[in-house]
Amino acid sequence: xxxxxxxxxxxxSRRPPARALAAAAAVVVLAAGAGTWLLVRSxxxxxxxxxxxxxxxxxxxxxxxxxxxxMNCRELAAALKKAAAPDGSGRHTLEQAGVMRDLxxxxxxxxxxxxxxxxxxxxxxxxxxxxxxxxxDMHAMLVHYSESMAYxxxxxxxxxxxxxxxxxxxxxxxxxxxIRVMRAVSDDPAAYATLRKAETGRSAEDLARIxxxxxxxxxSVPVGATATALGLLDAMAEEVLATGSKSEAARWKADVLKxxxxxxxxxxxxxxxxxxxxxxxxxxxxTAAGGYPALVGQTRDMVGILAKASGRPxxxxxxxxxxxxxxxxxxxxxxxxALIAIGSPPRSPRT
Numbered sequence: 294x295x296x297x298x299x300x301x302x303x304x305x306s307r308r309p310p311a312r313a314l315a316a317a318a319a320v321v322v323l324a325a326g327a328g329t330w331l332l333v334r335s336x337x338x339x340x341x342x343x344x345x346x347x348x349x350x351x352x353x354x355x356x357x358x359x360x361x362x363x364m365n366c367r368e369l370a371a372a373l374k375k376a377a378a379p380d381g382s383g384r385h386t387l388e389q390a391g392v393m394r395d396l397x398x399x400x401x402x403x404x405x406x407x408x409x410x411x412x413x414x415x416x417x418x419x420x421x422x423x424x425x426x427x428x429x430d431m432h433a434m435l436v437h438y439s440e441s442m443a444y445x446x447x448x449x450x451x452x453x454x455x456x457x458x459x460x461x462x463x464x465x466x467x468x469x470x471x472i473r474v475m476r477a478v479s480d481d482p483a484a485y486a487t488l489r490k491a492e493t494g495r496s497a498e499d500l501a502r503i504x505x506x507x508x509x510x511x512x513s514v515p516v517g518a519t520a521t522a523l524g525l526l527d528a529m530a531e532e533v534l535a536t537g538s539k540s541e542a543a544r545w546k547a548d549v550l551k552x553x554x555x556x557x558x559x560x561x562x563x564x565x566x567x568x569x570x571x572x573x574x575x576x577x578x579x580t581a582a583g584g585y586p587a588l589v590g591q592t593r594d595m596v597g598i599l600a601k602a603s604g605r606p607x608x609x610x611x612x613x614x615x616x617x618x619x620x621x622x623x624x625x626x627x628x629x630x631a632l633i634a635i636g637s638p639p640r641s642p643r644t
Contacts, residue, residue: 342400342403342411342412342413342416343365343366343369343412343413343415343416345399345403345406346361346369346396346399346400346403346416347361347362347363347364347369348361348362349361349395349399349402351395351398351399352373352395352396352399355376355391355392355395356372356373356376359372366413366414366415366416367415369416370415370416370419370420371419373392373396373419373420373423374419374422374423376389376392377389377390377392377393377396377423377426378393378422378423378426378427381422381426382426383426383427383428383429384462385426385427385454385462385464386462387453387454387455387456387462389462390427390454390462390463390464391453391454393423393427393464394453394454394464394465394466396420396423397466397470397471397474398466398470400412400420400473400474400477401466401467401470401473401474404473404477404635404637405635408635408636408637409635409637410473410474410476410477410631410632410635410637411477411480412474412477412478414480414481416478417477417478417480417481417484418478418481418483418484418487420474420477420478420484421478421479421481421483421484421485421487421488422484422487424474424475424478424487424488424491425487425488425490425491427464428491428492428494428495429461429495430444430463430464430465431471431475431491431492431495432492432495432496432522433463434465434466434468434471435468435471435472435521435522435525435624435627436518436519436521436522437518441468443457443463443465444463444465444466445465446465447463447465448465448466448467452465453465468627468631469627469630469631469634472525472627472628472631473631473632473635475488475525475526475529476529476532476628476631476632479529479530479532479533480533480536482544482545482546482548482549482552483548483552485526485529485530485533485549485552486548486549486551486552486553487552488526489526489549489552489553489588490552490553490573490577492522492523492526493573493576493577493591493595494569494570494573495522496515496518496519496522496523496595497568497569497570497572497573497576497595498569499515499518499519500515500516500519500569500572500595500596500599501568501569501572501599502515503515503516503599503603503605504603505603505604505605508609512609512610512613513612513613513616516592516596516610516613516614516616516617516620517613517616517617517620518620519592519595519596519617520592520617520618520620520621520624521620521621521623521624522624523588523591523592523621523624524620524621524622524623524624524625525624525625525627525628526588526624527588527589527621527624527625528624528625528628528629528639529628530549530588531639532628532632532639532640533545534546535639535640536640546585549585549588550580550581550584550585553577553580554577554578554580554581555577555578559574559577560574561574561575561578562574564602564603568599568602568603571598571602572595572598572599572602573595575598576591576594576595576598579594592614592617592621593614593617596610596613596614596617597610
């Protein structure tokens, strides 16, 4: 069975001691795109978070010799991407994972100070792309409890990135901090679609381990984990939609669907060649026809795609799918808990 409670690290101050940091001048020639439509809850495109993050001692050290405090928001976003995930491969050095950890913690400290989990518009999509590049860590911290215990041990103020037994670099942060950053970037529909695609891919890897003969926990655990992660993302979408007008909500949904369906451009491999990519790609293509309701039924639909492709009878996944409804509610509870913790409870969905 899946974990029913989000693991969290001890709550201790993550702020480093104040100290002077010498920074040599450097030229940073970078560009970052902005979405065509954004919910700007920060009250402006630059917003308070850009200046706060740019002046954070951890970020200034990470980006030195460039002067992060003197960058505009787009320059800062591009510099952070270059430092934390320069090639977008999903493979990282300890130093790169350290930058990503510092970024999540700097953003979350800002959220706590302002009692609001939101960031400036130009940071949203770049931060979402960074989270997607660390999707293995994101997925493990949310739903893989045994791995999450290792993350908890490394997430505190005296911890940091580490190499696991396979030599893979892992990036640990507190679960609630991660959830709040995910929520903050989701105001941008392109950023939300980026997060959803990343989690779809990781959940598909879990589901692809279900074979034609799998039974018991071999089926219920990956199905429940998928439902938990996607339930969290469903709750984030509902919270975003509750903040804008009906026309803004409709436009956000349309832009999310556009980002997920990818215009049918990505080739979907055969199930026998790459089961995980087949599951993710087939579901994403189906969103164009299924519309926004396809997001709410994603776990059911992906499990259905798996059952059909692997030759499992539909009744063999019926009970795990019934149990998945409760797992989805766990993900929703995590978001509420994370936002309440900083004094910003989630808004009620529009009716």
